[in-house]
Amino acid sequence: MYLGIDIGSTSTKAALIDGKANLVAQKVVNIGTGTNGLELVLAELLHEAGLTMEDVVYTVATGYGRLLCDIADKQITEISCHAKGVSYLVNGTGTIIDIGGQDSKVIRLDPLGRVANFAMNEKCAAGTGRFLEVMGRVLGCKLDELSDLAGASTREIQISSVCTVFAESEVISQLSMGTRREDVAKGALVSIAKRVAGLCKRVGVEPKVVMTGGVALNKNMVEAMSRELKEDVQAAPYTQAVGAIGAALFAMEAAEKKENNNG
Amino acid sequence: MMSNAVSIIQELEAIALSPYKSVMRTMKETGKEAIGCFPIYAPEELIYAAGMLPVGMWGGDTELKLADRYLQTFCCSIMRSNIEYSMKGAYDMLKAVIIPTFCDTLKCICENWKVSAPRIPVIPMVYPQNRRIDAGFVYMTEELERVRGALEEISEKPITDAMLEDAFAVYEAYRSAMREFVSVAAEHPEMINARSRHLIIKAAYFSDKKAYTDKINKLTEALKKESVKPFPGIKVVATGLIAEPPALLDIFAKNNVAIAADDLAQESRQFRTLSRSDGNVIQRLAWRIVDQQGCTFLYEVEKTRGQMLIEQVRKTGSKGVVVFMMKFCDPEEFDYPIYKEELERAGIPVLYLETEQQMDSFAQIETRVQSFAEMLA
Numbered sequence: 001m002y003l004g005i006d007i008g009s010t011s012t013k014a015a016l017i018d019g020k021a022n023l024v025a026q027k028v029v030n031i032g033t034g035t036n037g038l039e040l041v042l043a044e045l046l047h048e049a050g051l052t053m054e055d056v057v058y059t060v061a062t063g064y065g066r067l068l069c070d071i072a073d074k075q076i077t078e079i080s081c082h083a084k085g086v087s088y089l090v091n092g093t094g095t096i097i098d099i100g101g102q103d104s105k106v107i108r109l110d111p112l113g114r115v116a117n118f119a120m121n122e123k124c125a126a127g128t129g130r131f132l133e134v135m136g137r138v139l140g141c142k143l144d145e146l147s148d149l150a151g152a153s154t155r156e157i158q159i160s161s162v163c164t165v166f167a168e169s170e171v172i173s174q175l176s177m178g179t180r181r182e183d184v185a186k187g188a189l190v191s192i193a194k195r196v197a198g199l200c201k202r203v204g205v206e207p208k209v210v211m212t213g214g215v216a217l218n219k220n221m222v223e224a225m226s227r228e229l230k231e232d233v234q235a236a237p238y239t240q241a242v243g244a245i246g247a248a249l250f251a252m253e254a255a256e257k258k259e260n261n262n263g
Numbered sequence: 264m265m266s267n268a269v270s271i272i273q274e275l276e277a278i279a280l281s282p283y284k285s286v287m288r289t290m291k292e293t294g295k296e297a298i299g300c301f302p303i304y305a306p307e308e309l310i311y312a313a314g315m316l317p318v319g320m321w322g323g324d325t326e327l328k329l330a331d332r333y334l335q336t337f338c339c340s341i342m343r344s345n346i347e348y349s350m351k352g353a354y355d356m357l358k359a360v361i362i363p364t365f366c367d368t369l370k371c372i373c374e375n376w377k378v379s380a381p382r383i384p385v386i387p388m389v390y391p392q393n394r395r396i397d398a399g400f401v402y403m404t405e406e407l408e409r410v411r412g413a414l415e416e417i418s419e420k421p422i423t424d425a426m427l428e429d430a431f432a433v434y435e436a437y438r439s440a441m442r443e444f445v446s447v448a449a450e451h452p453e454m455i456n457a458r459s460r461h462l463i464i465k466a467a468y469f470s471d472k473k474a475y476t477d478k479i480n481k482l483t484e485a486l487k488k489e490s491v492k493p494f495p496g497i498k499v500v501a502t503g504l505i506a507e508p509p510a511l512l513d514i515f516a517k518n519n520v521a522i523a524a525d526d527l528a529q530e531s532r533q534f535r536t537l538s539r540s541d542g543n544v545i546q547r548l549a550w551r552i553v554d555q556q557g558c559t560f561l562y563e564v565e566k567t568r569g570q571m572l573i574e575q576v577r578k579t580g581s582k583g584v585v586v587f588m589m590k591f592c593d594p595e596e597f598d599y600p601i602y603k604e605e606l607e608r609a610g611i612p613v614l615y616l617e618t619e620q621q622m623d624s625f626a627q628i629e630t631r632v633q634s635f636a637e638m639l640a
Binding site: 067076 | 612615617626627629630631633634637638
């Protein structure tokens with residue numbers, strides 16, 4: 001059995017792959033690096049699969065916390081792991097948009113599903129899940145409620161600031177002027193989509209476009225992204241666990257390579 | 264022989280990592296007074312000919328607490344660091360500073376300097392925008408003569424033509440040694456990793472060029488005696504203003520990414536252009552600026568940088584180009600879209616890293632560098 005672990009800034013994900021590259025189990029806990037998220041996610045994952053760590057042959061860690069994951073045999077970046085995971089889950093993917101808790105990435109794949117180019121946001125929360133968290137707090141709703149709120153919008157308002165801090169002030173001003181929460185929520189999603197679309201243009205967009213990461217659970221966000229790019233955008237299956245699944249696939253390859261070298 | 268190379272590498276790295284201490288020691292050893300040289304190009308030969316020590320002023324990792332009094336936060340961190348250091352007294356050993364006006368920030372720095380370090384005189388220097396027309400060339404020689412006069416006043420002795428010839432010869436030997444070093448170092452990434460390469464080159468800014476050149480020649484000779492070993496990582500070409508802070512380069516070493524060649528303003532742009540042999544030294548200094556290619560700080564209609572990078576990649580067997588983009592460096596940012604497109608058209612992957620001298624979190628950059636290495640492996 002091969003284990004992939006993705007320790008992000010706001011969540012920890014794990015996936016198990018068997019020797020024939022079948023996905024056995026995947027789990028997500030919503031606490032990230034520097035917490036006991038790894039212990040929790042592994043306990044849930046192994047429980048569901050009916051396995052123990054003894055059954056794991058090789059482990060690859062990815063994500064922001066990958067370098068501190070001492071149970072891993074190897075560390076591979078989330079860019080490579082998302083590419084691997086998406087290629088496995090969605091055939092023919094050309095571009096991946098991964099909006100995580102504290103950064104966003106655009107990955108362009110070659111026809112063989114390998115990374116051809118990538119771009120990441122700079123040190124700024126604009127265009128990341130953190131931006132949505134801040135907006136959710138101002139609007140008095142949970143992150144998973146933001147999508148439904150935006151879905152009820154009847155008028156799109158523009159959030160012009162690209163900075164999360166200034167955007168927060170802008171949203172408060174909008175609310176104080178009587179703008180509906182639903183319209184502000186929609187404006188927040190469009191704001192992120194515009195920011196990420198700029199990132200996409202740096203590497204070039206090739207269809208099919210697939211979104212990964214927790215933000216892709218927000219269906220109105222996926223739609224907003226699609227509108228900005230003027231391309232069909234779909235959320236990946238197991239959208240939060242894609243990186244962990246990719247890591248597990250890398251674990252399988254690394255173990256096979258090791259075995260071949262030993263043999 | 265290998266231990267000889269290692270000890271020279273360690274010595275040069277130590278010099279680069281402690282600029283203040285290194286300059287003080289060089290001043291003591293040579294008995295020379297020091298003149299600070301702001302980026303990008305300063306006529307160091309004139310300073311050397313005057314019997315003084317040219318010292319590179321390329322900022323550093325100092326906490327910015329005072330500089331904001333004179334510089335906005337959107338000025339590049341090299342300039343902010345230089346002003347900060349001046350206000351903290353780190354440059355008090357300097358007899359004067361030469362400030363060329365290569366960018367909008369540098370144009371204003373001369374005035375900032377007068378208030379941030381009023382005790383250290385400033386010699387401003389304006390290079391011609393149109394360096395390749397006759398008028399531009401003549402103007403540049405006159406500007407160099409003016410700086411020569413200013414240095415004569417500071418050193419209180421004339422700089423004769425013979426002194427200029429001697430200094431020029433020292434710098435020619437230095438430039439030749441550096442060209443050979445970077446070429447030989449590219450074959451030994453196991454010994455000269457990205458961090459070492461940068462620090463070895465940087466050490467020149469705080470050393471007497473003659474003594475430094477001797478060390479570089481010894482190091483190159485020692486490297487040449489080493490057999491060329493297969494490198495398990497990837498080689499890249501670096502471009503940009505400066506590849507700092509050193510912790511950033513540790514990430515390259517950790518991920519087995521070696522810098523096989525560079526187009527960095529602080530590094531190879533200082534010595535890659537061959538000098539002409541005709542004319543007097545002042546004219547040869549001016550020709551060096553005229554002949555420099557692919558540098559965003561020297562206006563160039565043809566925009567040769569992209570093609571030059573492509574050739575460097577092919578010549579060194581590199582797999583990509585890493586752009587060290589100093590945040591708020593407008594000239595470098597202006598060039599980027601042009602050469603990025605050319606590189607991509609040539610099928611050469613590009614990694615863009617936005618840097619500042621005051622960086623304390625490298626996690627995101629580590630992900631980028633590791634991903635780039637994984638992508639190219």
